[in-house]
Amino acid sequence: MMDQIHRLQDEIEYNLNQINHATDEKQCTCGQVVPVGARFCPVCGKPFIEIERREEL
């Protein structure tokens, strides 16, 4: 049961990444929509290192 939950969570994250790729945009936690290639949010300055690391895997 726990394995299934974790698999679904991974699938949700994967799908969100796919959506971001499809639109060439991603949304910061502050709500600002920024280009996928952006390394920092222009509004709050939050780095997107975490997302980039997932894409490499």
Ligand SMILES: [Zn+2]
């Ligand atoms: Zn932000």
